[in-house]
Amino acid sequence: MKNIYTVGQVNRYIRGMFRQDILLQGILVRGEVSNVKYHTSGHIYFSLKDQAGTLSCILFAGNRKGLTFPMKNGDNVVCSGSVDVYEKGGSYQLYVREIRLEGAGLLYQKFMELKKDLEEMGMFDxxxxxxxxxxxxxxxxxxxxxxxxxxxxxxxxxxxxxxxxxxxxxxxxxxxxxxxxxxxxxxxxxxxxxxxxxxxxxxxxxxxxxxxxxxxxxxxxxxxxxxxxxxx
The missing domain is CATH 3.40.50.2300 (Response regulator)
Known part of the structure; x- marks a missing residue:
């Protein structure tokens, strides 16, 4: 008869596999910031996305020195950190240590260009x-x-x-x-x-x-x- 495992055991095993993967323990990920939330604890929760998918991310308060600009939705960034499993939730996310701005995201850039055009037309007068x-x-x-x-x-x-x-x-x-x-x-x-x-x-x-x-x-x-x- 096959062994029966608890949910916690499965999540712990998967987390162990993630932690043995050298690539996931020191990775750079490029994407567009979305759903950013600044928590009262000092942690920052957000997602990175591109045309192929979305990756949940967290920057703990202790690593805030790795963020040197006011990050907002639409920013194109490169995040360095490690991908790990949150055992209690059975989900994986990128634990970010540093964030580098790469310029406005495509949607935000489009918004700023339109705003500039309308402003030049005098529509905000x-x-x-x-x-x-x-x-x-x-x-x-x-x-x-x-x-x-x-x-x-x-x-x-x-x-x-x-x-x-x-x-x-x-x-x-x-x-x-x-x-x-x-x-x-x-x-x-x-x-x-x-x-x-x-x-x-x-x-x-x-x-x-x-x-x-x-x-x-x-x-x-x-x-x-x-x-x-x-x-x-």
Whole structure:
């Protein structure tokens, strides 16, 4: 009869195999930073990704001297460290000792280029900013109908003014077709006539939020006659 092993024994065995691999104990990994989280403990949790996949990473507080810049989502970096198994979770990750910046990630670079182009066109000029009314009775919202964003907007709005009217345009906020859906929502509510419009969604990585960075969305906001509040 074959031996039966506990989960802990299996994870411990796999961890031992990882630690015997010389390559994994001193490795350099290049990728784009995503889902970075600065924990109150001082640890930094993030992912490295490329077109082929994603690798979970952690930089412990004791190794923070190995990070010489304010790392953010979209950064292209090279991390040095070791790949090891987290036994309790049964997962592997890159334990980072040092991070070297290699320039902006592709999405972040695209964002900065678009921002520069729109700025040169004058679209961020303060003279085009419309004042937000102090008392708004009709609020238009462009967001997902089931996300946390609409619940937060409704709860806060009704708490401050129980008589306010909220008109939701249920838009796609992520993935293919999201930017076009957001643009339709802005134009529809602008034509409908509201006092102010909120365009947004809950948090996420730069990939999750990318639809709101599309030029078509920026132009729709610029052309909108209704004051628009970004809540992304």
């Amino acid at each position: 303060r003279r085009y900013k419309q004042p937000v009314p102090k008392y708004a009775m009709k609020i238009g919202v462009v967001t997902a109908p089931t996300g946390a964003a609409i619940r937060d907007i409704q709860n806060i709005s009704y708490r401050r003014n129980p008589y306010v009217q909220i008109y939701l345009y249920p838009a796609l906020v992520q993935g293919e077709g999201a930017a076009a859906s957001i643009v339709r929502g802005i134009r529809t509510l602008d034509e409908f006539g509201v006092d102010v419009m909120i365009v947004g969604r809950g948090g996420g990585s730069i990939e999750d939020l990318w639809a709101f960075n599309e030029e078509a969305v920026a132009r729709a906001v610029f052309e909108c006659r209704t004051p628009v509040i970004s809540a992304v």
